[in-house]
Amino acid sequence: MGNKILVTRSSMPSLDEYVEEIRPIWDSHWLTNMGVKHKQLQAELEEYLDVPHVALYTNGHLALENAIAALNLPEGGEVITTPFTFASTTHAIVRSGLVPVFCDVNDKDYTMDATKIESLITDRTVAIVPVHVYGNVCDVEEIDRIAKKYGLKVIYDAAHAFAVKYKGVSTACFGDASMFSFHATKVFNTIEGGVVCFKDDSWVQLLNDQKNFGIHGPESVCFVGGNAKMNEFQAAMGICNLRHLDEEIAKRKKVVEHYRERLSGVEGIKLSAIQENVESNYAYFPVVFDGYKYTRNEIFEMLSEQGITARKYFYPLTNSFECYRNYPTAGTEKTPVAQHLALRVLTLPLYADLALEDVDRICDVILGQKD
16 A cells, blocks of 8 residues: 545645744734734735625635625525535525525536526525535526526535636626635635625625624624634635645646546546636546446545545535435435435545646556556
8 A cells, every 4th residue: 555645635835934924923912803914815815806805704604604694584585505515505504594495416517507496496585505516617697697587696605616717707706795615625725714705895894793793893783793703823824825826726737637637538437527618726526436347435445445535525415414304395306416426426636736646546546457
């Protein structure tokens, strides 16, 4: 067995660079509460993403919850979303007092099947929460058309899609808001963290108040808020990582291209479609084993035996979770394409410094060429 290969590895600046970035924090003793580093990262992200406003959070989940809360949707309203996602997406909807209605995905890029949205709309539908799965961009134009036709709000869970562009436009710019996760496993990280990107000027104060206990001023608490502020150490890590992001994405691209060279055209192995007009961030490399000589679970075990960690991502579907068993909208039989994928997909190891020799080692195991 060779060296262990993890499914992902966090991008980090050099220790010296990070130490220099946090040195002023030691001098000021200002550790949190939207300090200098927080404001600097906020400004740099607005420029990098070419979006009018961003609000920083301690993690992506709270960012999504706060974005949903900002819409002031009626309790019990239905939100059309996808089950082919991480638990956070569905949990954020439910924790906001709303009901998830699960739309199936398409089998090309695994995002929400926009042709099936309208059939799910009822007089209780209030919003759509699509997910840019694996960094693949949803059908934003069709979703926008549907939302305008029926008067629905749209918040994108763009956790996987930081730095992705569609037709030259950042994914930060679509919908009423877009949320990015800055978790350590993402293409861009602030250790833990997240951001809401939006255009509505009135949201600037609203989101700041929401994430700071509803405190509007020194002697004014205008509503029941929470604590979701990004601290200065997180922001400093983001400032450092943003400097190197384009270089990191270029490295990830080479890894993905090598995977495609080795695995394209193999019977029973399906790779995610390369989307037109999309500048990718190469966040994940999902492989669907459908009619291959080995099953997904067999490949998972074969890799594990060689010290290689892959991930069944996403499995199980969120509409099969025990906590949603009694929801009338739950049940994998209602989303057959998503269920088909969930039973067959593996995301393979992918990070900027993954050696191409290790990609070959992974592919050799998958192709049954391991000695």
